[in-house]
Amino acid sequence: MDVELADLEAVVALAEALHFGRAADRLHVSQPALSKRIRKLEGRIGGPLLVRRYRDVRLTEAGRLLAERGRHLLRESEATVALSQRAARGEAGRLRIGFGIASILGFLPDVLLRFRRSHPGVQLHLRDMSTPEQIEALAAREVDIGFVRLPVADDRLVVRPVLDERLVLAIGSRSPWNARIGLRSVAAEPFIIIARARSASFYDHAISVCAATGFAPRIVQEANELFTVLSLVGAGLGVSLVPRSAALMHPPGVRFRELTLPQAAWDIAVAWHRDASTVPLVQRFVEMVRAARPPSVKRRLAAAPRTRSVGTR
Amino acid sequence: MDVELADLEAVVALAEALHFGRAADRLHVSQPALSKRIRKLEGRIGGPLLVRRYRDVRLTEAGRLLAERGRHLLRESEATVALSQRAARGEAGRLRIGFGIASILGFLPDVLLRFRRSHPGVQLHLRDMSTPEQIEALAAREVDIGFVRLPVADDRLVVRPVLDERLVLAIGSRSPWNARIGLRSVAAEPFIIIARARSASFYDHAISVCAATGFAPRIVQEANELFTVLSLVGAGLGVSLVPRSAALMHPPGVRFRELTLPQAAWDIAVAWHRDASTVPLVQRFVEMVRAARPPSVKRRLAAAPRTRSVGTR
DNA sequence: TAAAAATACTCCATAGGTATTTTAT
DNA sequence: ATAAAATACCTATGGAGTATTTTTA
Numbered sequence: 154m155d156v157e158l159a160d161l162e163a164v165v166a167l168a169e170a171l172h173f174g175r176a177a178d179r180l181h182v183s184q185p186a187l188s189k190r191i192r193k194l195e196g197r198i199g200g201p202l203l204v205r206r207y208r209d210v211r212l213t214e215a216g217r218l219l220a221e222r223g224r225h226l227l228r229e230s231e232a233t234v235a236l237s238q239r240a241a242r243g244e245a246g247r248l249r250i251g252f253g254i255a256s257i258l259g260f261l262p263d264v265l266l267r268f269r270r271s272h273p274g275v276q277l278h279l280r281d282m283s284t285p286e287q288i289e290a291l292a293a294r295e296v297d298i299g300f301v302r303l304p305v306a307d308d309r310l311v312v313r314p315v316l317d318e319r320l321v322l323a324i325g326s327r328s329p330w331n332a333r334i335g336l337r338s339v340a341a342e343p344f345i346i347i348a349r350a351r352s353a354s355f356y357d358h359a360i361s362v363c364a365a366t367g368f369a370p371r372i373v374q375e376a377n378e379l380f381t382v383l384s385l386v387g388a389g390l391g392v393s394l395v396p397r398s399a400a401l402m403h404p405p406g407v408r409f410r411e412l413t414l415p416q417a418a419w420d421i422a423v424a425w426h427r428d429a430s431t432v433p434l435v436q437r438f439v440e441m442v443r444a445a446r447p448p449s450v451k452r453r454l455a456a457a458p459r460t461r462s463v464g465t466r
Numbered sequence: 467m468d469v470e471l472a473d474l475e476a477v478v479a480l481a482e483a484l485h486f487g488r489a490a491d492r493l494h495v496s497q498p499a500l501s502k503r504i505r506k507l508e509g510r511i512g513g514p515l516l517v518r519r520y521r522d523v524r525l526t527e528a529g530r531l532l533a534e535r536g537r538h539l540l541r542e543s544e545a546t547v548a549l550s551q552r553a554a555r556g557e558a559g560r561l562r563i564g565f566g567i568a569s570i571l572g573f574l575p576d577v578l579l580r581f582r583r584s585h586p587g588v589q590l591h592l593r594d595m596s597t598p599e600q601i602e603a604l605a606a607r608e609v610d611i612g613f614v615r616l617p618v619a620d621d622r623l624v625v626r627p628v629l630d631e632r633l634v635l636a637i638g639s640r641s642p643w644n645a646r647i648g649l650r651s652v653a654a655e656p657f658i659i660i661a662r663a664r665s666a667s668f669y670d671h672a673i674s675v676c677a678a679t680g681f682a683p684r685i686v687q688e689a690n691e692l693f694t695v696l697s698l699v700g701a702g703l704g705v706s707l708v709p710r711s712a713a714l715m716h717p718p719g720v721r722f723r724e725l726t727l728p729q730a731a732w733d734i735a736v737a738w739h740r741d742a743s744t745v746p747l748v749q750r751f752v753e754m755v756r757a758a759r760p761p762s763v764k765r766r767l768a769a770a771p772r773t774r775s776v777g778t779r
Numbered sequence: 780t781a782a783a784a785a786t787a788c789t790c791c792a793t794a795g796g797t798a799t800t801t802t803a804t
Numbered sequence: 805a806t807a808a809a810a811t812a813c814c815t816a817t818g819g820a821g822t823a824t825t826t827t828t829a
Contacts, residue, residue, distance in 0.1 A: 156547050157470055159794095173809060186795050188810060198547070200554025204741070205809065207803040211607075214559030214747060215550045222546040226539065233535040234469050234511070237528045241513025246527035294524075428517075434527060486784060499820050501785060506819095518784065520828045786825065793817095800811070 158230060160194045161223035163187055164202060168220035171210045236274075243433025245274035250438075251287035251299040252279060253354055260316070260398075261300065264445045268438060275434060283354050291426050297435055302354075303420040309427055315442055316421040320362055321397045322410040323382075325389040336394075336412055340368035343391035345382050348375040358419065359394040365416045383407050471543060473507045474536035476500055477515060481533035484523045549587075556746025558587035562609040563751075564600040565592060566667055573629070574613065577758045581751060588747060596667050604739050610748055615667075616733040622740055628755055629734040633675055634710045635723040636695075638702040649707075649725055653681035656704035658695050661688040671732065672707040678729045696720050 163180060167187070170176035177187040195202050202216030212220065239245035252261060265277060280296060287299035292309045305312050322336055340363075349356040363370045373391055376382045379399055386393050387406030396419065400409045423442050429435045476493060480500070483489035490500040508515050515529030525533065552558035565574060578590060593609060600612035605622045618625050635649055653676070662669040676683045686704055689695045692712055699706050700719030709732065713722045736755050742748045 156543065157472070158543075159470070161543075174807095182794090183796055184809075185797085185811080189794080192810085198550050198554050200551075202550075206741075207809095208807065210809090213554070213745070215553040218553050218559060219546065219550040222542075222549065226543055226546060229535075229542070230469065230474075230539050233532065233539060236535065237511050237515075237532040238513075240528040240531050241511050241526070246531060428519075432526070487782095495819095496821055497784075498786080498822085502819080505785085520784095521782070523784090780829100782828095784825105784827080787823085788821105789823105790819105790821080792819090794815105795817095796813100796815080798812085798814105800809105802807100802809080804806090 156194065156197060158227060160190060161219070161227055163190050164194070164216060164220045165223050165227065167191065167203065167210070168212055168216065171212075173210065239274055241433075243437050244272060246434055247276045247278060248298065248434050248438060249278040249280065249296040251282040251290055251296040251301075253281070253283060253287075253300060253302065253352065260445055264442055267445070268441050271441075272434075272437070281352075287424070291424055294426060294429075297425060297429060297432070298438055299424040301422055301424050303418075303422050305422065305424060310424045311427055311430060312422045312424045313439070313443065314420060314422045316398075318419040318421050319397045320359060320394045320412055320417040320419060321400065322412060323386045323393045323395050323399070324408050324410065325386055325392070326406045326408050327389055328392075328408075330408065334410060336363065336366045336414070337368070339392045340366070341371070343373040344370035345374045345376065345385045345391045345393045346370070346372055347379060347382060347395075348377050351377050355396075362394060362412070362414060362416050365414060380404070469507065469510060471540060473503060474532070474540055476503050477507070477529060477533045478536050478540065480504065480516065480523070481525055481529065484525075486523065552587055554746075556750050557585060559747055560589045560591060561611065561747050561751060562591040562593065564595040564603055564609045564612040564614075566594070566596060566600075566613060566615065566665065573758055577755055580758070581754050584754075585747075585750070600737070604737060607739060607742075610738060610742060610745070611751055612737045614735055614737050616731075616735050618735065618737060623737045624740055624743060625735045625737045626752070626756065627733060627735045629711075631732040631734050632710045633672060633707045633725055633730040633732060634713065635725060636699045636706040636708050636712070637721050637723065638699055638705070639719050639721050640702055641705075641721075643721065647723060649676065649679045649727070650681070652705045653679070653683070655684075656686040657683035658687045658689065658698045658704045658706045659683070659685055660692060660695060660708075661690050664690050668709075675707060675725070675727060675729050678727060693717070 163176070166176040166179050167173065170179060173187055173191075174184045177184040180187060191202060198215055198219070200215055201213050202219060204211045204213060236245050250265075265279075268275070269277060278296075280290075282290060282296075282299075284299075284301045284305070287296065287301050288305060288307055288310065290296040291299050292307065299310075300315075301312065303312070303314060322339065324330075324334070324339065346359055347355055360370065374385055376385065379395060380402065382393050382395060383399060383402065383404035385391065387404050389406075395409075397409070397411075423439055425435050425439065476489070479489040479492050480486065483492060486500055486504075487497045490497040493500060504515060511528055511532070513528055514526050515532060517524045517526060549558055578592075581588070582590060591609075593603075595603060595609075595612075597612075597614045597618070600609065600614050601618060601620055601623065603609040604612050605620065612623075613628075614625065616625070616627060635652065637643075637647070637652065641647075659672055660668055673683065687698055689698065692708060693715065695706050695708060696712060696715065696717035698704065700717050702719075708722075710722070710724075736752055738748050738752065
């Protein structure tokens with residue numbers, strides 16, 4: 154198949170002008186050049202595209218169909234080139250992002266919203282994955298950006314910390330409250346927690362923090378939304394383990410306690426493939442993530458009166 | 467926009483092979499030719515389409531999008547050329563046909579069915595039009611084929627008779643029956659007739675035939691289907707004027723009488739624009755119409771015992 | 780060292796231009 | 805006589821080939 158876009162342009166111009174001279178002008182070529190091009194094209198099609206008569210050029214069915222569909226093809230190909238050009242400038246394309254619960258609970262929604270606004274041509278594909286899954290997917294180039302829980306040691310990836318998240322204890326403010334209150338002292342309390350279906354890794358992490366403290370929590374309620382969990386705690390139905398950033402919501406009737414237990418750490422980093430450092434979309438997304446990194450949560454909680462650092466005893 | 471289909475072919479081949487040498491083989495060009503083509507294309511896109519590293523070629527977003535949409539464009543353009551080729555052979559395209567009631571009642575449905583079977587790629591556009599409307603539409607090339615009532619005198623058109631249709635009188639077989647029965651003798655009878663909404667021209671023609679005979683028919687019933695009209699006549703509810711070909715249905719309890727009145731003639735011809743005589747689809751359709759022309763209705767009715775020729779008195 | 784892409788250089792096919800002819804009214 | 809497309813002929817651009825170099829693991 155040797156028909157080129159220039160041939161389609163010629164047929165479309167001719168279909169509109171129905172006059173070789175004027176169509177040639179529009180195409181910025183001479184009339185004989187257009188005539189030759191059309192004759193050659195007619196040879197490939199196997200029949201006339203136009204009926205030429207004195208002062209009267211008319212399309213045949215073959216010509217009408219070629220012009221009609223040719224118009225679409227030309228528009229499409231122009232749009233395709235434009236799309237590719239925008240992709241080269243990092244303004245279009247696809248960005249595949251892996252994330253876990255801790256990042257989605259934090260600042261990620263806001264980053265996504267702003268990135269989508271500033272890059273309306275970019276499709277964002279989000280995949281909920283555990284950190285090990287993300288590492289493999291990043292290495293295999295199945296995702297472009299990951300939000301992983303630190304530490305990560307993989308020299309195929311570039312990893313930049315963005316959030317010093319931790320688990321904290323959430324207690325109803327009517328509960329007994331003194332300096333000695335810690336995770337161990339609430340071991341017998343009813344626990345409320347983010348549903349495992351919502352985030353297996355977070356759920357499992359919370360359980361493992363309890364296990365490290367020496368007990369298995371008695372879970373009386375699961376909820377799909379962090380805000381629901383905090384409301385139930387505030388209503389006095391039990392205690393919970395939540396990401397520290399939840400304290401920023403200032404839920405009524407809830408107090409927070411830091412956990413010094415090392416396992417309570419849940420530091421989040423943004424990661425990408427080493428070779429993708431120059432990919433425009435990856436660069437731009439990472440820039441936006443790092444610019445959006447909230448002021449240290451640790452600092453802000455230190456200023457809040459209802460959160461104190463305690464041991465796990 | 468100077469991107470050609472050959473460029474898209476190159477990107478698609480490269481996207482699949484991810485290897486300049488093998489992609490060049492597949493495209494039946496040398497490796498340097500492909501390299502040059504891609505570099506030039508990258509210049510037009512404004513950025514790299516592929517990341518070349520030792521033993522490792524990978525698409526950028528710009529390249530991925532160009533290859534993905536390019537594949538569609540190549541398929542589309544191939545299909546477009548194929549369609550145009552079929553149109554040049556008279557196997558595809560559009561055929562716009564004008565027709566009136568007398569042709570649609572006769573053999574046209576059968577011709578359409580067979581034409582559609584033998585030309586599955588051809589779209590048939592049917593428009594119900596009066597003969598004068600058809601003549602104008604044919605001259606203005608708004609329809610390709612017309613079925614017109616003769617006589618037609620228009621030297622822009624080619625006209626070929628295909629059906630010697632006439633109006634005949636349909637009478638219930640229980641009615642009095644003798645050689646003198648004609649249109650005038652049933653002037654006082656109730657008339658049943660094809661609904662005017664179904665065919666104004668036929669309806670008006672029937673009325674005008676009565677007027678030429680000297681009376682206005684008392685219409686007691688209209689029906690949308692010719693078969694319904696005949697059934698009502700057979701049931702003794704009245705008399706009717708119908709196309710002569712209706713006699714071929716041999717409806718029970720109905721007798722037919724020829725009308726010698728000249729105005730009762732309703733000869734049908736197929737017509738097309740003089741300049742369209744070489745258009746493949748027009749040629750083929752006309753051939754099929756003329757081959758399908760039924761044996762003279764006049765002859766067949768002459769052999770049928772229940773139809774006699776009479777005057778209009 | 781070897782695989783793979785880029786570069787250098789030559790060639791020629793072909794698209795396009797100008798001048799002219801043909802055709803139809 | 806004239807408008808419009810086709811033809812003749814020439815030119816030159818640029819795409820393709822071969823040979824070679826560069827790059828990188």
